[in-house]
Amino acid sequence: MNITVVGSGGWGTALACLLHNNGHQVTIWSFAQSEIDYIQEHHENALLKGVVIPEEIGLTTDISHVKGKKLIVSAVPSFAVRSTAQKMAPYLDEDAVVVSVTKGVERDTSKRMSEIIAEETGRTVAVLSGPTHAEEVGRGIPTGCVVACPRKEVAELVQDVFMSDVFRVYASPDIVGVELGAALKNIYALIAGVLEGAGCGDNTKALMMTRGLTESARLGVALGASKETFAGLSGVGDLIVTCCSMHSRNHRCGILIGQGMDAQTAMKEVGAVVEGYYASASAHQLAERCGIEMPIAEAAYQVFYGNGNVQEAIGKLMRRDRRHEDEKLWL
16 A cells, blocks of 8 residues: 655654555655655654664655545644644545544644544544554564544554554544543653652552543543543553653653753753643643543643642642542442
């Protein structure tokens, strides 16, 4: 299959290499000629050092290259999803399928990435997500993820395209749950780093991850997702890998914040998009809109956007009124 990967970051590049190894004809699109020039000169992505990009993979800055493609992978950062979808919309075939691999929620509108792409292009959108650090996918280290789409035949098409000896793909109709699990885990990955930077231990991180997953599922169910999805690859799977690895820029940024650096300076220090920072604002808006309690995510929002003190936020969370772990068990 002839496929265009829209987005030349580390994740887009890793998927382009995977698809190439699966026997597909692949082209990477970038909005910046400088990124194309770098790849052509060094045969690697500056954000994915050590992963050789085969010469057979095409490179372009011409968005009209999506024309005639039955499958397009959207791998741009969340803040660029809408504008990029608008640019490629006039060139998409009527039956084109867009696979969104961006993890995030649009600020102010609180829309998921698939909603934005469908809104701007009018095309069928599937979502691919799971524990997938670009550094490992690019090197062919085995992992698994889930593709979600309400249309079963589309989900299975994407399964067939991406499946390999090192990349296992499961299918799901729950596009809301898969996308929210992926977006919200970025918040908790950022928090995991904050806790580490503030001197907390593994116990604290495990507490945060477990209760953070509960918060995510609570919000997801309120928005129409299945609770079980959050126990799968796009929920707990992605949460584990991003909270426990230095591959995660959210985690690395959080460490700097926990050590006393303000969020803006920490993001500049990391030198890449920190999706958890933006997702925390979106989660704050969604939780308020739905009337859902998300104390950990809310504490993070106050630290990131309200200049809150990290140690005070931790203490406030620990002193919350006593609760049952699952209120329904006592009914």
